Amino acid sequence: SYYDIDGILAEEELIPCTTLFEFSHLGDLDPDGTHHQQQQNQKGQHEQQPTVGTFLPENSRIKIPLWAVEKWAMLGFVRLQLPRHYGRRARERYDADPGDANLRKRNERFFLSGRRLVHLIEQSSTEVAKAIAKLPRRNSSNSMIRHTQALKQVSEEARSLRRTLLQTYAGERLRKVFDWSQSSGGGKESGGSGGDYEDDVSGYLNQLTEMEQRLYYAGSSAVTDLEEWKLYGNRRL
Amino acid sequence: MAVAVNNNNSSNSSNRVQLLPNSGRELLLDLKRSTQQNVGNNKEVPVLPTYNNKLVQSCLQDLHGTIQELELKTRLQQQARLNDPKPGMSDRPSILLHDKTIRRHKQCLLAYHHYRMEIIKNIQRSKMAANDMTMIGGGGGGANSNAASSNGNGGPISTNAQEVDFAHQYSSLREQYSNSVFELDVLPPTSHMVQVRVLQNIGQIVLPDSGRSISMNKGSCLFLDRADVTDFLRQGLVQLYDGEEVDF
Numbered sequence: 001s002y003y004d005i006d007g008i009l010a011e012e013e014l015i016p017c018t019t020l021f022e023f024s025h026l027g028d029l030d031p032d033g034t035h036h037q038q039q040q041n042q043k044g045q046h047e048q049q050p051t052v053g054t055f056l057p058e059n060s061r062i063k064i065p066l067w068a069v070e071k072w073a074m075l076g077f078v079r080l081q082l083p084r085h086y087g088r089r090a091r092e093r094y095d096a097d098p099g100d101a102n103l104r105k106r107n108e109r110f111f112l113s114g115r116r117l118v119h120l121i122e123q124s125s126t127e128v129a130k131a132i133a134k135l136p137r138r139n140s141s142n143s144m145i146r147h148t149q150a151l152k153q154v155s156e157e158a159r160s161l162r163r164t165l166l167q168t169y170a171g172e173r174l175r176k177v178f179d180w181s182q183s184s185g186g187g188k189e190s191g192g193s194g195g196d197y198e199d200d201v202s203g204y205l206n207q208l209t210e211m212e213q214r215l216y217y218a219g220s221s222a223v224t225d226l227e228e229w230k231l232y233g234n235r236r237l
Numbered sequence: 238m239a240v241a242v243n244n245n246n247s248s249n250s251s252n253r254v255q256l257l258p259n260s261g262r263e264l265l266l267d268l269k270r271s272t273q274q275n276v277g278n279n280k281e282v283p284v285l286p287t288y289n290n291k292l293v294q295s296c297l298q299d300l301h302g303t304i305q306e307l308e309l310k311t312r313l314q315q316q317a318r319l320n321d322p323k324p325g326m327s328d329r330p331s332i333l334l335h336d337k338t339i340r341r342h343k344q345c346l347l348a349y350h351h352y353r354m355e356i357i358k359n360i361q362r363s364k365m366a367a368n369d370m371t372m373i374g375g376g377g378g379g380a381n382s383n384a385a386s387s388n389g390n391g392g393p394i395s396t397n398a399q400e401v402d403f404a405h406q407y408s409s410l411r412e413q414y415s416n417s418v419f420e421l422d423v424l425p426p427t428s429h430m431v432q433v434r435v436l437q438n439i440g441q442i443v444l445p446d447s448g449r450s451i452s453m454n455k456g457s458c459l460f461l462d463r464a465d466v467t468d469f470l471r472q473g474l475v476q477l478y479d480g481e482e483v484d485f
């Protein structure tokens with residue numbers, strides 16, 4: 001939804017990407033700025049730039065939010081990579097032990113951001129591949145071939161990430177969320193009428209993502225309502 | 238690897254707008270934090286967080302600054318390429334980024350205000366439901382126009398004048414609709430039926446809304462449609478009865 005706040009915040013995830021040609025006026029995206037300063041010195045007098053650091057040269061590696069890079073990716077201006085916590089090594093760790101991973105530390109909206117990223121990579125790869133396929137064969141160069149191979153590689157990684165996200169969310173972690181929400185009694189949102197089973201769940205909750213926390217509170221609230229109904233709601237008509 | 242962050246240390250930052258301002262993000266994070274703080278207080282009555290005018294103004298300033306930056310760049314680009322209306326390849330990423338930034342700020346501001354509007358509507362609905370129940374219980378107090386735009390403690394619902402006005406107009410609209418069409422009820426359908434105890438001998442009567450004929454003898458407990466008994470409750474002829482066994 002357009003107004004979904006969690007969805008908006010999930011798009012703040014920084015995505016590493018590589019520029020495929022020179023970008024004007026965006027030199028500030030690269031705070032180092034040393035390499036394109038040198039490039040300007042090498043270009044000579046006939047290509048004077050109005051201010052220092054206004055060009056982002058080709059093959060610059062930058063990190064930019066998902067919402068900002070979306071259009072660039074769809075038009076093939078940049079080549080996307082996966083952030084470290086969605087990369088191959090991280091995925092292997094999640095696959096090995098999904099229950100104990102502190103996903104909140106990586107990103108509070110880990111699953112939502114991951115899903116958006118996978119969707120963007122798949123869409124942009126399809127669009128760029130279509131555009132490349134439409135080009136005449138004589139225009140294909142080594143860089144174009146390399147770009148196509150890089151697209152394939154990142155698409156495969158995105159598919160693998162999708163599988164990992166699904167398995168991480170729907171397996172042991174989901175089971176644990178159900179278990180804790182049904183048995184730990186009063187959560188933050190409920191009246192805390194759990195009685196014997198009011199456990200301190202703050203340590204566990206601090207490792208959960210926003211989506212998992214909402215699920216936990218919904219379950220905990222349902223348990224509280226059920227207990228309340230058992231005590232006060234079960235009356236004759 | 239370089240990270241695209243706010244360039245506060247840039248030598249030209251005082252004259253140039255940040256490429257990726259984070260005021261929209263800060264606004265929504267502030268809203269999430271305020272909402273989470275209020276969640277544990279009372280889940281029955283929604284609470285409106287304080288309006289963060291400072292962050293909203295900051296977001297609007299960034300938005301206008303980005304619009305001006307985009308207009309300036311477009312004009313410079315058009316002057317540089319007089320024979321070609323299309324921007325060059327190297328200029329397109331910055332134009333797209335500015336356009337995306339403008340849309341992003343608008344989305345953040347709209348989401349912030351939309352969320353607050355939903356809370357205000359929930360507050361008004363719960364107030365009207367509470368007033369309805371008070372009237373049925375014989376309390377006699379009705380909603381007045383001042384209560385419609387105030388919170389439970391008597392103060393205004395919000396520090397923002399537009400929100401107070403919205404709350405008042407929403408409440409009036411809802412009341413007008415319920416009076417003209419049917420009685421709006423936030424409770425589940427079973428609450429249309431209420432259990433009452435008759436306090437005085439009234440005899441055989443025909444109920445006004447349902448048209449049923451019943452005998453209202455003192456001490457009898459009846460399960461009737463709420464619309465039928467509203468007048469009797471106001472006159473004190475019957476009282477609400479919750480059905481629990483009590484010692485008389």
